[in-house]
Amino acid sequence: MDFRQLRTFACVAELGSLSKASDTLRVAQPALSRQIKLLEHELRTELFTRNGRGMVLTDAGRLLLARTSGIVRQIDQIRDDIQSAGGAPSGRVVLGLIPTVSCVLSARLARRTVELYPGISLCIVESYSGHLIEWLHRGEMDLAVIYGPSVDLHLAVQSLGRDSIVAVGPRGSGLKQKKQVDIGWLLRQRLVLPSHSHGLRALIEHAAAKRKLDIDVKLEADSFRVLTSLVEEGLGYTLLPPSSVRAEVADGRLETAPLARPAPRRELALAAPVEHPGSNAITLIARLLRDEVAACRAEGLWDIQLA
Numbered sequence: 001m002d003f004r005q006l007r008t009f010a011c012v013a014e015l016g017s018l019s020k021a022s023d024t025l026r027v028a029q030p031a032l033s034r035q036i037k038l039l040e041h042e043l044r045t046e047l048f049t050r051n052g053r054g055m056v057l058t059d060a061g062r063l064l065l066a067r068t069s070g071i072v073r074q075i076d077q078i079r080d081d082i083q084s085a086g087g088a089p090s091g092r093v094v095l096g097l098i099p100t101v102s103c104v105l106s107a108r109l110a111r112r113t114v115e116l117y118p119g120i121s122l123c124i125v126e127s128y129s130g131h132l133i134e135w136l137h138r139g140e141m142d143l144a145v146i147y148g149p150s151v152d153l154h155l156a157v158q159s160l161g162r163d164s165i166v167a168v169g170p171r172g173s174g175l176k177q178k179k180q181v182d183i184g185w186l187l188r189q190r191l192v193l194p195s196h197s198h199g200l201r202a203l204i205e206h207a208a209a210k211r212k213l214d215i216d217v218k219l220e221a222d223s224f225r226v227l228t229s230l231v232e233e234g235l236g237y238t239l240l241p242p243s244s245v246r247a248e249v250a251d252g253r254l255e256t257a258p259l260a261r262p263a264p265r266r267e268l269a270l271a272a273p274v275e276h277p278g279s280n281a282i283t284l285i286a287r288l289l290r291d292e293v294a295a296c297r298a299e300g301l302w303d304i305q306l307a
Helices: 003-015 018-025 029-043 059-084 099-116 129-137 183-187 199-210 224-232 242-250 280-298
Strands: 048-051 054-057 091-097 120-126 143-147 155-164 166-170 190-193 216-220 238-240 254-258 265-273 304-306
Touching (some): 003 018, 003 029, 054 059, 099 242, 120 280, 129 143, 129 265, 143 199, 143 280, 183 199, 190 199, 190 224, 224 238, 224 242
Parallel strands (some): 190 216
Antiparallel strands (some): 166 238
C-alpha cells in the first residue's frame, strides 16, 4: 500500500463517488479507479460495492478506513505545515462541536477563520459528545468541544470552563414568571432529553440520582433542533444552557427559568487525539476558539465560567 492509494481510497470513501473524488483530488477518474483496483488486488478483497448510487464501503473497506484515515490526515497536515512554513498558515481542520455550543460559536468562528486565516479550510461537524469522542479516537477529527468530566477518555483535553443550565419549557408554561425553579420539581415533570450516550443526559441523570428521583423521559431526541421543537410543541420540559435557546426565548417560542442552588453546571472541554501532534493550522484554530468563547462571555452572550 502506498500513500497515494490510501489517500484516494479515503477520499472516495468520504464522498461515495469516483467522479466527486476526481474533482476534489484533481486527478482523472480512470487513474483513481486504477489505484483503487491495485489496492484491492494487494489486499485480495473488494473495498467498495459499486452500484447506481455510487461507491459503498464493504466490511473490509470500513475496517481499512478506520485503521488508516488518521494516518492519511496526519501526513496531509505534515505536508501543509512544511508548505506553509514561513508564510500564511494553510491546511484543513475538522472541528467537532456539540449542538448547544455550535449554535453560539459556529458562525463567529467561521467568520474569524476566513478573516484571519484564509488559507485554512475549516470543517465544522455538529454532533453529541459520544459521537465526537469516537471520531477523535479514529483520527477522523482534529479537535472537538465535548462535555466533561474528561477523565479516562484517552484524549488530550483542555478545560474551557463551566456552563450554566436552566429549565426550558414551552410558551405558556409559566417559567418566565419564576425567579427560579427547584430541580426536584423539574425532574418530576415529563422530560424531553437526548439518549443515554450523550453528555447532557448523563448530567441530568446524575442530578436525579443525587435526589433519588426517577425521571420521566417519554421522548428522546438526538437532534438539538428536534429536541427544542418538541419542547415548543408542549410535549415536555428539558434542561439546556441559556445561550443555546437565546433566539427562541427572544421570539417567545420557549420560556426558561434559572435553577435553584445548588444547580448543576456542565464542564466543557476542548479535546484532541493523544497521538496526534497537531498541525500549525489546528493550533491556530484551537487558540481562536478559546478567544471566541471569552468574547462571547464578555459580550453577555454566554454565561460560562472560564477555566
